[in-house]
Every structure is written in structure tokens, then in C-alpha cells.
Amino acid sequence: MIVNENLEYAVIGKFSYGWPEIQDLRKLIPKQCEMKGDCNLGLLSNRHVLIRATLLEDYVHLLSKPAFYITQNNWSFPMRTLKWDPLFNPEKETTIAIAWISFPSLPPIFFGKEAVFSLAAVVGKPLQVNMAIRN
Template identity: 45%
Template sequence: MAILATGQPNLEAGQSQSLHYDDFPPLNSCSKLKIGTPRLPIVPSLPNERECKIGLLRNRHVLIGLELQEDFINVMAKNIYYLLAKDGYLYTMKPLIYDAKFKVEEETTLTMAWISFPDLKPTFFVKESIFSLATAVGKPIHLDMATINKTRPSCARVKFQVDLLANFPKFMEMETVNEDTKETKIERVKIHYDRLPRYCLHCKVQGHAEEECRSIHPELHQYVARD
């Protein structure tokens, strides 16, 4: 279990640690259309061959119901998809995580990204240990294949779900306990966030922060000189 101690995330882990995580429930992805509202039926270009439930929500949003965690991960792995509607038009859409707090007038602050632990010893390259570390910053989803197969001992990598408005520590302390001698040892583990998107509280969208917002800072607009 990850807790905060002395301002840093802290994890207590025994040598025989065995944590149990519930299977993911049916998952939803809400895709925001760039422009327009398509006519039903619609055919998405999703990266899964299994059947999914899809329908218009409201205000340029399409709700996609997925039953398997694998499909949810695959859908959220890309930044853009296309919808072929009954009217023959191809609509672009941006996938977003849908939950009970979702607001159609705002883009959610939840996203999925990769997190790496470059200083973690290969002896801790097991799902239970890495998932416990990842809970300090978000909700762990799955490990990458190099971590599972232990073919990249220099770095452990896990995909996780995170709130973009949360704090993102750069280090965490991992306390290991020798269950025979009861001796404890504290190790500092570095946290690296791979291409984490930014969130603008003014526009309520993912992709940029307030200091990059052209609505707040109109001087950031680039004007093209005309001949």
C-alpha cells in the first residue's frame, strides 16, 4: 500500500507480498467528435474485432461500451479515430475516459499514460510490486511486454490511469522488510512519466496548459505574413 511519508510517497513491501486486484469491470470510452453530429448507424475504426456497444451521447460525443480491459486499453492507446456515418461522411474523434463524473461541456482530466521506474531493481519486476509502486500516482493498468518478459532489466514500465490535476512526484521511497530478521531498508525509486498530456483549466481540454493557452495569451497566435 502506498502512503505519503515526509512529503514523499512511501511503500511498505514484504518479501512475500501478494496483492490482489479486482478484474476491470465493463469499461466505457467517450469519443469527442471534432465537428458535426453523425447520423446512425456509425462504424468506428476501433482496434478491436470484438463487438462493442456504440451510440450518440450528446453534444458531439459518442459513447463506446467495452467489455474487456484489453479492448479499453487498445482504444485509449491512440489519439484519434474515425467514424463512418450513415450520411457517408467520415468524422474524426478523440477518445476520452468516461465515468460518472464525465461532463460533456468539459474534457475529462483522466487519461492513460506510461510510467517508468528506471532505478528499480530487476528483483522487483513482478506485477504486484510494480502495481503497488504505481498506485502512488494513479491506477495501474498493465505492464509492457519487456517488463513482463524481463528483457529490459534497466527499467520497469507500466501503463496507468491518472488524473492530470493530481501531483506527480519525481521520486518515491520503497521500504522493504526482511521477514526473517525484521530489518527494514529504504530505497529511493525514480519516477519518469512518458509523454503525459497537459490540461488547461481555462479551456477545460487536454493538450495544453494555461501558460500555453492562446485564449489567455492571444499574443501566442502565430500570424503568417501575407505577400
């Protein structure tokens, strides 16, 4: 169902200090967050929006920064991004975090996406490998 509802690359945007209108956010977030693909936005609560990205690259980009600043009419609204979870509760802080994992001195035999993903799966669901492993 997650794939069917386009929730595979879903991110929660959390605004702690106000925000622009939702119709404005639908234009501002893709542009100001430098998203390459399409995305859909919807309200989850009075401080949270659901951002459904279509590209893995945008999903990783949204989760890799501690905050984005959405600017409109000389006002800047800080937006933290959180990994969406089917059990998301806007009244509670999420317990899910994104982490970068490093494997120092990794033998060349493991220089492949499948091998690195297999190693990283011990910690959680791997999202992406860095440029060195890709090349």
C-alpha cells in the same frame, strides 16, 4: 454498479467536426478502431458517444491513441477518446488523462505485475504492464 452496467471499460468518443449516424458508428468504430472484442455504443450528447468495450485490451487500445479517424463515404471524422468518468459533463473538458509510467533501472525483484501495479498506484489506477514485464 459500474461492473453491472458494463462501464468498467467505458470510453467516451468525442467528435468535434460532425459524425456519421449512430447506427453506422456501431458498425464503423469496432472495425476501424481494430477492436478485438464486442462493444456497445450509445449517444451521450450531440458530440459524444459512450463506447463500452468488453476487453481490457480494447479499452487500453482506445485510450492509447490521440485520435481515431472514422471514415465513411470518403469523409473522415476525427474522434478523440477520453476515459469515461461517472461525473462526465459534456459541457466541460475532462480533467482525467491517461499516462504511461516508466521505471528506469527497476531492480529485477520488482519484475512482476503486482509489484509494478503497486508502484504505479501512487500516481493513479494502473491499467496494464508492458510486454517486458509480462514475460
